[in-house]
Amino acid sequence: MTTEDIKKQSELENKEWLESLDYILHNQGPERVTELLRKLQIYAQEHGVKIPFTANTPYINTIPADKQPVFPGSREIERRIKSILRWNAMAMVVRANRELSGIGGHISTYASAATLYEVGFNHFFRGKNDPSGGDIIYFQGHAAPGIYARAMLEGRISEDDLKNFRRELSSDRGLSSYPHPWLMPRFWEYPTVSMGLGPIMSIYQARFNRYLEDRGIKDTSKQKIWAFLGDGETDEPESLGAITLASREKLDNLIFVINCNLQRLDGPVRGNGKIIQELEAIFRGAGWNVIKVIWGGDWDPLLTKDEDGVLVERMNEVVDGQFQKYTVSGGDVIRKDFFGKDPRLEELVKNYSDEQLKKLKRGGHDPDKVYAAYKEAFIHKGSPTVILAQTIKGYGLGEAGEGKNITHQQKKLNEQELREFRSRFGIPISDEDVADAPFYRPSSDSEEIKYLMQRRKELGGFVPKRDGDSSPALKIPGNEFFEEFYKGNGEREVATTMAFVHLLTKLLKDKEIGKNIVPIVPDEARTFGMESLFRMVGIYSHVGQIYEPVDKGSLLYYKEEKSGQILEEGITEAGSMSSFIAAGTAYATHGINMVPFFIFYSMFGFQRIGDLIWAAADSRTRGFLVGGTAGRTTLSGEGLQHQDGNSHILALPVPNLKCYDPAFAYEIAVIVKDGMKRMYENQEDIFYYLTVMNETYVMPPMPQGSEEGILKGMYKYSASKNKKSKLKAHLFGSGTILNESIKAQKILEEKYNVSTDVWSVTSYKELYMDATDAERINMLNPEKKVTPYISSILSGESGVFVAASDYVKALPAAIAKWVPGEFYILGTDGFGRSDGRYQLRDFFEVDHRYITVAALYALSKENKVKASEVEKAIQDLGLKQNKPNPVKV
Numbered sequence: 001m002t003t004e005d006i007k008k009q010s011e012l013e014n015k016e017w018l019e020s021l022d023y024i025l026h027n028q029g030p031e032r033v034t035e036l037l038r039k040l041q042i043y044a045q046e047h048g049v050k051i052p053f054t055a056n057t058p059y060i061n062t063i064p065a066d067k068q069p070v071f072p073g074s075r076e077i078e079r080r081i082k083s084i085l086r087w088n089a090m091a092m093v094v095r096a097n098r099e100l101s102g103i104g105g106h107i108s109t110y111a112s113a114a115t116l117y118e119v120g121f122n123h124f125f126r127g128k129n130d131p132s133g134g135d136i137i138y139f140q141g142h143a144a145p146g147i148y149a150r151a152m153l154e155g156r157i158s159e160d161d162l163k164n165f166r167r168e169l170s171s172d173r174g175l176s177s178y179p180h181p182w183l184m185p186r187f188w189e190y191p192t193v194s195m196g197l198g199p200i201m202s203i204y205q206a207r208f209n210r211y212l213e214d215r216g217i218k219d220t221s222k223q224k225i226w227a228f229l230g231d232g233e234t235d236e237p238e239s240l241g242a243i244t245l246a247s248r249e250k251l252d253n254l255i256f257v258i259n260c261n262l263q264r265l266d267g268p269v270r271g272n273g274k275i276i277q278e279l280e281a282i283f284r285g286a287g288w289n290v291i292k293v294i295w296g297g298d299w300d301p302l303l304t305k306d307e308d309g310v311l312v313e314r315m316n317e318v319v320d321g322q323f324q325k326y327t328v329s330g331g332d333v334i335r336k337d338f339f340g341k342d343p344r345l346e347e348l349v350k351n352y353s354d355e356q357l358k359k360l361k362r363g364g365h366d367p368d369k370v371y372a373a374y375k376e377a378f379i380h381k382g383s384p385t386v387i388l389a390q391t392i393k394g395y396g397l398g399e400a401g402e403g404k405n406i407t408h409q410q411k412k413l414n415e416q417e418l419r420e421f422r423s424r425f426g427i428p429i430s431d432e433d434v435a436d437a438p439f440y441r442p443s444s445d446s447e448e449i450k451y452l453m454q455r456r457k458e459l460g461g462f463v464p465k466r467d468g469d470s471s472p473a474l475k476i477p478g479n480e481f482f483e484e485f486y487k488g489n490g491e492r493e494v495a496t497t498m499a500f501v502h503l504l505t506k507l508l509k510d511k512e513i514g515k516n517i518v519p520i521v522p523d524e525a526r527t528f529g530m531e532s533l534f535r536m537v538g539i540y541s542h543v544g545q546i547y548e549p550v551d552k553g554s555l556l557y558y559k560e561e562k563s564g565q566i567l568e569e570g571i572t573e574a575g576s577m578s579s580f581i582a583a584g585t586a587y588a589t590h591g592i593n594m595v596p597f598f599i600f601y602s603m604f605g606f607q608r609i610g611d612l613i614w615a616a617a618d619s620r621t622r623g624f625l626v627g628g629t630a631g632r633t634t635l636s637g638e639g640l641q642h643q644d645g646n647s648h649i650l651a652l653p654v655p656n657l658k659c660y661d662p663a664f665a666y667e668i669a670v671i672v673k674d675g676m677k678r679m680y681e682n683q684e685d686i687f688y689y690l691t692v693m694n695e696t697y698v699m700p701p702m703p704q705g706s707e708e709g710i711l712k713g714m715y716k717y718s719a720s721k722n723k724k725s726k727l728k729a730h731l732f733g734s735g736t737i738l739n740e741s742i743k744a745q746k747i748l749e750e751k752y753n754v755s756t757d758v759w760s761v762t763s764y765k766e767l768y769m770d771a772t773d774a775e776r777i778n779m780l781n782p783e784k785k786v787t788p789y790i791s792s793i794l795s796g797e798s799g800v801f802v803a804a805s806d807y808v809k810a811l812p813a814a815i816a817k818w819v820p821g822e823f824y825i826l827g828t829d830g831f832g833r834s835d836g837r838y839q840l841r842d843f844f845e846v847d848h849r850y851i852t853v854a855a856l857y858a859l860s861k862e863n864k865v866k867a868s869e870v871e872k873a874i875q876d877l878g879l880k881q882n883k884p885n886p887v888k889v
């Protein structure tokens with residue numbers, strides 16, 4: 001046979017096989033086809049045919065045209081609304097950049113996503129008045145102009161507001177660049193713009209909804225969680241890193257919509273590949289329901305005619321970079337390059353003009369296709385859904401940027417470009433006016449506005465809309481509850497971690513608020529001695545426990561249950577933090593104050609997931625972050641990667657975060673009590689970070705009247721007993737290092753005749769924030785004299801000051817300015833080491849001996865002690881003078 005004969009033969013076989021399959025499909029349906037294919041596959045494999053693994057389906061829409069539901073709305077009115085939104089979203093960016101060049105904003109993201117959002121707004125997204133309780137929607141950050149444009153048509157924000165996009169400081173009501181609940185607390189609910197955080201937060205939000213339902217706290221069964229992502233955004237590990245949780249937990253309340261415009265900021269997402277296929281394989285592999293929306297309806301007749309599959313083959317083989325090329329090319333190029341590869345393809349489009357070829361739509365711009373996908377996702381049961389929608393970045397911008405590599409950054413359109421945009425979308429703005437890029441809002445009784453308002457009314461009100469004021473306050477336990485912590489532990493030695501866990505256990509048992517507590521751990525409960533909680537309140541699992549745990553016979557067995565209270569997240573600080581945010585914003589999302597305690601290895605908190613903590617702050621999350629095994633020298637043995645001397649510095653910039661490094665059980669109790677009161681009774685949008693440590697010692701009773709100081713950051717723990725000496729030192733200690741200060745006090749008093757006071761510094765951050773605030777007021781009001789707290793409590797004190805903590809020296813240095821005397825700081829700058837506490841404190845120079853020497857040295861600088869006496873103390877205490885600086889080794 002000649003090659004030509006073989007080809008003909010193959011074509012004939014193809015035709016026969018396809019016809020048989022078609023027969024079965026029509027007569028017995030798709031399940032039978034699947035069964036046959038599976039049988040064929042097994043048969044082929046048994047006879048030596050190697051079938052390469054693929055998690056992919058062909059590069060066509062998942063929902064075939066004949067399975068599409070009828071679009072329930074008015075395509076025409078919705079198109080007009082969408083055109084106006086496109087115009088206003090573009091205009092607000094263009095105008096903002098005319099007024100202040102470089103102010104930024106994005107046109108092309110929303111331009112590509114407008115249909116994806118509008119089908120949602122008109123048909124799916126439910127507001128909070130809906131009986132379901134409303135949907136939870138994570139909008140893609142860079143699409144914000146489109147969401148504002150819609151709120152303007154809805155009459156929720158004004159034209160003036162649009163003018164003040166990205167001008168938050170130049171007006172009363174500027175619009176924030178991106179979704180920021182901190183800045184627009186009645187509008188934005190979920191911050192998304194740091195790419196990857198929206199997706200992971202949405203997954204844990206969906207799971208938290210289930211948790212609330214399974215624990216009988218709220219019926220969330222009808223709510224959906226929608227997360228809109230960019231295709232470039234999926235390269236962030238957080239975007240895809242938690243998708244198996246969603247499938248494992250069968251979160252069919254979760255819908256991801258990935259806007260696959262094939263581009264990111266610099267250029268194509270996968271120029272040499274196919275991002276939609278890559279994502280399809282990943283999500284299918286992870287057990288998600290994947291719906292591809294690749295082609296618009298005008299491709300359907302071509303696909304129907306494509307009997308031998310050459311068109312689909314061509315669609316499969318062309319890479320994204322080339323599809324992008326077609327976007328910026330004329331129909332002639334598409335005909336030649338795409339269809340010209342095979343005479344059968346050329347034949348397929350021979351009656352199409354170049355203009356028609358150019359206009360063939362991508363699926364994400366076709367409301368019918370998008371509606372079909374959303375509908376299927378909405379009713380799908382048993383797994384989460386991802387919709388992969390192919391779109392064009394900068395759709396409608398034409399020469400100004402459609403499909404171009406510069407389009408993400410395009411912020412300025414010239415008159416000609418504005419005119420074309422206006423004409424393309426039929427916006428009734430005259431040629432004279434168009435150059436000003438005026439906003440357009442049809443009158444309130446226009447068909448468009450009436451339609452849009454009616455749709456929102458039927459869907460339960462506007463979205464996004466944040467409601468932070470509707471949650472009832474919680475009743476916080478009174479003083480008697482905390483009393484035992486104030487009394488101390490007698491002779492029994494415990495660690496602050498144990499004291500904290502005891503407090504948490506007690507809170508969980510509290511009749512009033514016990515059920516609102518949400519303990520969250522990333523596989524560290526045993527590390528912190530929390531395993532008794534497993535049995536006591538159970539580990540949350542939607543399916544309960546369908547196995548017999550190995551330790552069932554023991555008192556503290558690993559108990560999973562549907563009504564379990566602990567979120568045992570496994571080894572994911574990012575996931576745990578996302579749960580913390582979901583729980584800590586439940587007051588706004590669900591109208592219920594939940595009290596999350598996220599307990600983690602302190603080194604893997606701020607350092608690892610600082611950006612999520614920043615997002616938590618923006619989200620106005622309420623709750624307690626608890627960094628366990630904290631302190632560079634207190635956590636012995638674990639070494640360089642584990643020992644945390646950093647987190648309090650990393651926590652310093654988070655404005656609404658209160659940070660404490662407590663030394664004693666009563667300090668923890670005072671801080672937690674006040675935190676609960678402020679967050680859940682007074683409903684302040686703040687959250688807490690506490691470090692707790694695993695060194696055991698006797699927990700003393702609380703000195704009278706120290707509550708205020710504990711909360712404000714410092715109080716005198718122990719005054720000198722030596723009143724006669726002329727030499728005076730003050731030792732500031734925090735966390736377990738406070739014990740070293742107490743030891744140094746004894747040595748200074750007894751051996752060196754220095755009258756010494758010890759201060760517990762619970763929060764350098766509080767002291768610093770308060771002092772800088774006071775100083776700022778004084779500078780701007782020179783006749784005022786606000787006294788910082790630290791100045792007021794140190795005002796009567798003289799002598800020298802030595803601060804020692806288990807954190808880097810920069811932390812106490814933050815308050816140096818307000819310390820009224822010679823100030824020497826000891827801290828743990830440098831890489832950690834594996835060894836015992838004694839050795840570590842020697843290495844980092846933070847033990848009682850160094851504190852003693854530092855005090856003597858400070859006194860010598862004031863000429864109150866001779867240098868030779870300090871020298872002698874160094875020898876006596878056994879310090880090595882030529883020891884290398886720990887930060888350098």
Ligand SMILES: Cc1ncc(C[n+]2csc(CCOP(=O)(O)OP(=O)(O)O)c2C)c(N)n1
Nearest residue numbers: 109193194195230231232233261263264265
């Ligand atoms: C963590 C993070 N890194 C970088 C950026 C900067 N950035 C903003 S948008 C963007 C490109 C987005 O591309 P894609 O996700 O495909 O969204 P599109 O605009 O194409 O819809 C980048 C890199 C960011 N916002 N967040």
Ligand SMILES: [Mg+2]
Nearest residue numbers: 231232263264
């Ligand atoms: Mg993109």
